[in-house]
């Protein structure tokens with residue numbers, strides 16, 4: 001028996017201080033979507049899927065001061081909640097390899113469970129929610145919305161990924177519009193079609209209003 005309430009409470013406590021788009025509402029949406037994708041995928045360990053979705057941001061260095069300490073605390077929280085050592089190792093391998101940043105420049109191999117959680121996390125970065133999160137992130141980091149004179153960077157790398165000299169609108173061209181083609185499962189790809197259209201419509205409207213055309 002896994003104590004999901006305890007694991008969820010742990011993840012909630014880690015994300016409590018976040019105002020940059022990684023709050024617990026993000027975790028809850030990723031859990032719901034990962035469960036939905038798991039239900040359509042035979043042969044996955046759904047406990048590993050749900051645990052990885054729940055824990056995926058609990059030791060990220062953008063959210064915690066000391067990632068190594070936070071990782072060992074995450075390990076303990078999973079053991080205390082009743083996950084087996086094997087399941088914990090599977091969850092840790094997923095979290096270590098699923099992030100966009102970890103995959104810049106090199107593709108990381110992921111288990112089937114990891115592919116579902118990565119898709120759920122990426123779906124939450126696109127569409128209407130993705131637009132909202134991008135502006136939350138921009139606001140939290142003191143970024144600007146838009147600068148028509150500043151071209152998007154052609155390639156993101158681990159070293160320029162967190163550079164401040166970009167804008168929220170550029171982030172759509174540098175990352176968000178590309179996520180659709182990086183999804184693993186056909187179920188997620190199908191959901192991404194509509195979300196992509198929502199972003200494209202938003203960008204067209206944004207620029208038209210910016211230029212005083214509408």
Ligand code: ADP
Nearest residue numbers: 021099100101125130133134137138167168171
């Ligand atoms: P990952 O969780 O894969 O490491 P990030 O932490 O970079 O990805 O992204 C988390 C959220 O913050 C996403 O919704 C993403 O779009 C947003 N975000 C990240 N970087 C920026 C940025 N430079 N401008 C606007 N939004 C951003």
Ligand code: NI
Nearest residue numbers: 026056057121
């Ligand atoms: Ni996430």
